[in-house]
Amino acid sequence: MLSIRSRIFSFAAFTAAVAGNLHAQAADSALKLNQIQIIGTHNSYHAGIAPNESKIWQGKYAEAYKGLDYQHQPLPQQFDAGVRQIELDVYADTKGGLYAHPSGPSMVAAAKLPADPEFDPDGVMNKPGFKVMHVQDVDYRSTCQPFIACLQQVRQWSKAHPDHVPIFILVETKEGKPKGDLHLTVPEPFTSSTFDALDAEIRSVFRPKEIITPDDVRGHYKTLNEAVLAGNWPSLASARGKVVFLMDQSKVGPVYLAGHPSLRGRVIFTNSVPGEPDAAFIERNEGPASDIAELVRKGYLIRARTDSDTKEARTDDTTVRDAMLASGAQLLSTDYPANEPARWPGNFVVTLPDKAVARCNPVDAPADCGATLATNPEN
8 A cells, every 4th residue: 555655746746747738738739730840751661672683773873773772661660760751652553563563573583683572472563553662663662552551551550649740641643754764664644533543542541530631721711822821720739640641743733733723622732832822831852941941931831851862871961951950841851760870870860859759840839839849748
């Protein structure tokens, strides 16, 4: 049996915990979704190129291969380590089988090298549906496949951690005739109906209350841009446990917007231009930091990259990383999050102070945010 003194201490600790939690909840309610900063990963599904295929590509394209020489852990492990933004590259495959026979294995066989592990033992690539990979035929191994299975992993982790900081899912649609001297499979184009199917796949996994959509942010405003400039992003408290979908490249925006002015009825936020009716999310991957800060102050959600093509990681150059951290870009994308530092000298890594899951945005967060967000339980 506990002594009276132990009971008093236990009650005091319980009271303090409750008070701290209530204080954190109040802070969450006052803080908007665009007033935080999180770490994300670039090509989050990237499993790397198989060993013997790597030998071939390194031999033929040594310099280009350097930019592909990284890989990520499965999505749930990234979330466990604090990543809250992922990127999925998607290819349309209406009939199935378009990407089922990459050239890599045949090249390995022709070079008389041992076969690499089978990349699709369950025949997933033969079935219709969007596929996830970096470069067809060349860099096609993914930690999750197909697209819908990646989303299911996200939702499963999300349901197990219902109070998590929102997960932002960047979607890059791959299409167009391949350039260069490689004879790669030609991807299907993304049409308005293709995007309808993409939205449908997303909605088949996530329920409406689990997604923050453009309609949610627009509210009663005429356009999404007006809503964002008026600060109509949801609070962090109401956004916890949810996901947000963002479009990577801007060139497909008009196709996705067709029939959906200001993204009415759509799931994904386009990568838009400031001032356009659909403007809420904008990529500024290379900065400059001053431009990013200005856009953040206006209310836009910004994604920037802290490193690219392994260049900064190989030399442990933190110049871009530090500038992007200070810029206020809410989504900081890297190939080297806390649980995956670079293997080269210096072990380049991108984390928030104290390896926090999220922090008060250094540009647009309220002045009293610092102490409150830090005490919030980050899941």
